[in-house]
Amino acid sequence: MSKRHSTKYKIDRRMGENIWGRPKSPVNRREYGPGQHGQGRKGKLSDFGIQLRAKQKLKGYYGNISEKQFRKIYGQASAMKGDTSENLIGLLECRLDAIVYRAKFVATVFASRQFINHGHVKVNGVKVNIPSYRCKPGDVIEVREKSKQLAMVLEAVQLAERDVPEYINADHNKMTATFVSVPAFADVPYPVMMEPNLTVEFYSR
Template identity: 40%
Template sequence: MSRYTGPRLKVMRALGTELPGLSRKSLGDRNYPPGQHGQRPKRKSDFGVKLIEKQKLRFNYGLTESQIQRLFREAKRSKAPTGDKLLELLESRLDNFVFRAGFAPTTIAARQLVRHKHVLLNGRSVNIPSIRIRPGDTIVLTEKGRKIPCAAESLVEPALSRPEWLSFDEAACKATVTRLPDASEVPFPVEIQHVVEYYAVRI
């Protein structure tokens, strides 16, 4: 399954949640599903509830279904609780680090910066958004990257406040990982147990 490239606000309305990694837009008064019958109350099935929680992760982090399944398998093999480990793995992606550091307005924009080699990881040019970050890792934008409008605007006004698991040096425009992200620091509401139950019968 390929990555979603359609209307982002429509996705957030369907899921009933604002996803900062997907879009900076707010649901505002339209906090109901899109479509002709969106404002009518609709009872969700148990499967529907679990699917929504899984889709929140997929769209916020901009992953394909196969990528999330691969991370779930890795989380399941861990000694830590599967749900918490899955969230840690998602938050530990390089493109998410670029976004949470305030270098890009969304995770999608952060992936583009990484893909086009505008991000230096520990002083080296990289172009793989899925690289796993570790404590002590640092990122900076290249001179060319800092001149990109979306990056320049995001540095002035980040989409989210920077999390406690990274430190930011404004003078050097450098972000450093101080510790691994915690599951409680995910910037949107998600019932991770529903995600675990969704995949438990499918993987």
């Protein structure tokens, strides 16, 4: 098993939830944490523990972003006008790796990061290999011509487990997607309940 897959499954089991809604998630078979003591970790969490768990779940959902990078995104969200938790979700959904995943060009957000790193994606006609690149409304994201027939891409667009959200206009014939608008939290199709307000509470302690 690759490091990427083992990390993904470990996050699911640690959270006790299938946070990406994937049919192969180990949580679908056993709803307890990893390790020999996993079945005994059902104790009541403190307020801090609840906030930490919410932060870890949100951070893990977007490809297990590093703590340093995630804290930086939170700092940017808190400096913006408006609700910090809404701003946080908006910034996360503006990431190129999130948009490539949402557009169903790849099956997972982990694959999205690798896909971008390997130079398969263009933004407004220019190759971008930085997964954290922040897109703006109106930006056109496309799979490079030579990459459109890759098996991983052809398989991803056929996935029935999730739909492309309304804030992304995807054309799977041309393998292009337009980032229409920065979504509100309520517009983001999370398979499980996310609590960005608890993430804000965690960092603002």
